[in-house]
Amino acid sequence: MSQLPEIVREFERVSAEVVAKAATFQAAILADVAGRRGTMNARVAPVHHSMAVAGPAFTVEVRPGDNLMVHAAIALAKPGDVLVIDGKGDQTAALMGTLMLSACKKQGLAGVIVDGAIRDKLDLLELGFPVFSAGFNPAGPTKFVPGRINHPISAGGTMVNPGDLIVGDADGVVVIEREKAPAMLALADKKLADEAARQAAINRGDTASKWLPAALRAAGVLEEGESL
Numbered sequence: 464m465s466q467l468p469e470i471v472r473e474f475e476r477v478s479a480e481v482v483a484k485a486a487t488f489q490a491a492i493l494a495d496v497a498g499r500r501g502t503m504n505a506r507v508a509p510v511h512h513s514m515a516v517a518g519p520a521f522t523v524e525v526r527p528g529d530n531l532m533v534h535a536a537i538a539l540a541k542p543g544d545v546l547v548i549d550g551k552g553d554q555t556a557a558l559m560g561t562l563m564l565s566a567c568k569k570q571g572l573a574g575v576i577v578d579g580a581i582r583d584k585l586d587l588l589e590l591g592f593p594v595f596s597a598g599f600n601p602a603g604p605t606k607f608v609p610g611r612i613n614h615p616i617s618a619g620g621t622m623v624n625p626g627d628l629i630v631g632d633a634d635g636v637v638v639i640e641r642e643k644a645p646a647m648l649a650l651a652d653k654k655l656a657d658e659a660a661r662q663a664a665i666n667r668g669d670t671a672s673k674w675l676p677a678a679l680r681a682a683g684v685l686e687e688g689e690s691l
Contacts, residue, residue: 471613476519486517496650503619516574516593518545527553532610542571549616550579557582568592
């Protein structure tokens with residue numbers, strides 16, 4: 464049985480057109496239309512709430528506290544890619560800091576998502592580059608242990624395949640399977656229109672949730688014919 468090499472160099476990415484359209488939506492909208500699936504654990508959060516990212520996933524798996532393969536990934540990733548690093552949620556040592564993330568920005572990557580710790584928070588706030596992480600730690604990493612690049616990973620408790628659509632903002636990160644991304648965008652357009660109509664109704668004073676009585680009856684909270 465053939466086996467993938469530890470470093471996969473070529474894979475199909477979600478299209479640039481899909482990425483550009485996806486970047487116009489909140490992560491929450493995409494998460495809703497994707498069936499409320501594919502969102503990373505809330506531990507993976509932006510360094511600053513204004514940071515946002517959209518692009519194809521370039522996946523990296525490392526051993527906790529070792530960033531050897533992250534350096535390799537930076538050398539291989541293409542402009543527009545989002546590095547998604549499975550650091551096992553470990554926060555005992557930083558996997559990246561200002562120097563590495565500055566290199567990512569210089570190479571035109573769209574952003575970096577680390578399910579692990581990073582460091583140099585104040586410098587990163589000035590860098591102007593989208594970075595999401597599970598936390599911060601001043602301790603540096605080792606560079607000894609091999610990992611894998613562009614294999615399926617789990618980051619923030621969510622499966623991520625190379626080339627999947629990644630969208631992150633102040634609410635967190637959502638992962639959309641590459642093959643399903645175009646269809647999700649059409650649904651997102653409708654969801655956005657529906658929410659705009661609902662917001663307009665609320666602004667007019669119509670705050671009632673018309674679906675609520677039926678849902679409460681189905682849950683056994685209200686009797687048939689009873690209302691709030």
